[in-house]
Amino acid sequence: MTIIQILIIVIFTLLFAILKRGRDSFLLIASVLVMFWLQPALPIRGFDFWIPIATLIITIFTWLITTDNKLNRKNIFTLVIIASIILLINLTRYFSFAQIFTPSRPPQIEITLIIFLIFGLIFFLLMKYNASFLTFGLILLLSIFLILKIPAWTIELSSLLRALNNQSLTNVSALDIRWLGFSYVAFRLIHTIRDKQAGRLPSVDLGEYITYVIFFPAFTAGPIDRIERFIKDLRQPFEGLNQEKFFEAGQRLLIGLFKKFVIADTLALIALNDTNATQIQSTGWMWILVYAYAFQIYFDFSGYTDIALGIAKFIGINLPENFSSPYLKPNLTQFWNNWHMTLTQWFRSYFFNPVTRWLRSWQKPMSMPMMILLTQVATMVLIGFWHGVTWNFTIWGLWHGLGLFIHNRWNDLTKAKAAEWANTPFKQNVLNISGIIFTFHFVAIGWIFFALSSPVTSWNMILKLFGVVSP
């Protein structure tokens, strides 16, 4: 998101916050419009129009298979609103302001109508057999996720779409299908499917569900809220924006803007990347570039979170925190409890805990250290995959998984001795500060695999950092 886009969103949000009335409708309509508006232009013809529609269709179908709420008047009304917005955006193709909501001219309206027809048929089919589609829905979401995250598969899909569109295959690239916000949308949807399967999903109507999944402040960069928490805020009567709330939200927004557009964007000029990794001439400067990357990624991501939290606060939604001074934590476990917290909580709820329970339920359970190693490495590798299924993200996941395991074992072995030694505030501080420095450097070195695209370049970089190979 650019600063101008953020400011436009803030202005409209404040206008509606002042008006007080119709917040739920505003949130739904604004979320749909912002989703179209922020979608980047794509080289496959019409695809930047179809991707937001696909997000909506997947969201509506997931609601349908997870809800006990049948098609009442309110839900039909929501469907009509969504369809109307899509048709209105589609109709802009006939006006000079064709690209007001979409990055390119929307396609012909007849195609949209055919898609509506197909959507309607599937909708009624799912209405009849909704519960039996839960697992299917889960598999489908994970499949789309994998296609988008495995570059080779994304290229295959892009080639197919280009061929269907009679477009040249010469420039085919994984970037042809940049599905804005899908990583977050998919995880919110999976959360609702899994909670439905576990019988703890609250009953929500379609409008609430769509607003939760594509809530505009958190659409592009999270946080990944939980639906039961989100609708609690949504169902609270909105009493408008008083002075205190306005300044609280405004302060959060300004801090976010400063973090993202001043600190992170400045650090980006000198942060490690594929190009400068091979240009640096001395070890000292290499460390500087690695540090710059570590702080850039933090300020960028936490800045966006602050912006999302600030905007959401204007309209009475208190999104969950995503970062809590992660670089000031004395060990890796605490780092991961405070970095991208909503993502790690998601993985804890829907992967780590269920897998651990399952492993424990074995007749001959494996040893505890083995179980910890397996679950932590698997969780962290999956978090790596969430960013992209590449060798570098896999190694990054392994780095952190093994780090967490080693910290766990080390902690078990030395906890008593450390407590015995650190019997004065000074010694406790020494222990704490050395823990912070060590953890930060462990994380910073891990970022090398995140910042660079090739394992070989990343490994060489690490060797150079420690003087094993000269720059």
Next chain:
Amino acid sequence: MKDINYSKVFIKGIFLFIIFNLLIAAWQPNIGKLSLYNSIFTGRERLPFGENPKQSYNLSLFDLDAMFASHVIHGTKKTENEFRVIVIGDSSVWGTLLKPEETLSGQLNEMNLSACGKNVKAYNLGYPTISLTKDVMLLEHAMRYKPDLILWMTTLDAFIVENQSSPIVLNNEEKIRDLETNYGLAVGISDFEKKSFWDKTFVGDRRAWADLVRLQIYGVMWSATGIDQFYPDEYESAQIDLEANVLFYGDEPPVLEKKLFHVNALETGIRIAENTPVLIVNEPILISTGENSDIRYNFFYPRWAYDLYRDVVMPYLSQMLGWNYVDLWDIVPANEFTNSAIHLTPAGEKILAESLVPYIVEKCK
């Protein structure tokens, strides 16, 4: 805890911000001199210039203090043993497509020359636009670094009146007016970038402030990589096949209008240099052998105009005004030019540097 009155905080914040902006506009602080270069970061080998900062780790800005403060000359104390040579001129001096050590200054330094029993140290103060007025402005600023010799590389296009309005000149009206007042520079420029009071506030002038910060930040990348321009893998070579066009800025052969030339700029530069010797060099140009090369030497010059400038105008002026003038227009073969008729390869720069050695050494005799 005391309750915070948010309205008061907001109003005070706005008030302070307005006061800060007004102060900046009224005071116009000269913070360009504050630089992290030559202390935390290595001083740059050439003046900051870059159209693609993310790739070149360099950027163009118009604050002469900041530009010079980032240059290595600013952080190098002149020793008794140093014979300081400053080289001014256009992009051929700055060194488009060349690494700092491959430029004319770099090549001169590689030679470890001695002059007057001192070690010759050349500083690249070229800047990529062809304009004598720009050169004069940079020269005036460079004089505070006490050069022993000024190498002024120039070419016919630098004399042309309409070329004087280089962006760096247009954005430094105050400096140009000072040159007009103090040294008699004839300023024929009417389209200076004027700054209103609003433009001088922090908000209005935010681009310049941001550029200053960016220049410092890119100091990290310059120090870390030694890169200060983008080196493309491939580039389009200088044009060899030329149009059959004899016109030169509207003039037809055989007369070059006197009003076309801004000789006063060169004279002003020599006045600024005072007792410091100035060697004016007619820099090498590409002599094309392609289509229509009987009409034109290259993209810039029709043969008749350049010959007139080289054979008549410059010898006449240098004799009349007592300039130290060297004509090296044809010393570099055509295959040692890169993407322009004045940009040389490292080998071309070496030829040029070697040709200049006798003139540099001779200054002591």
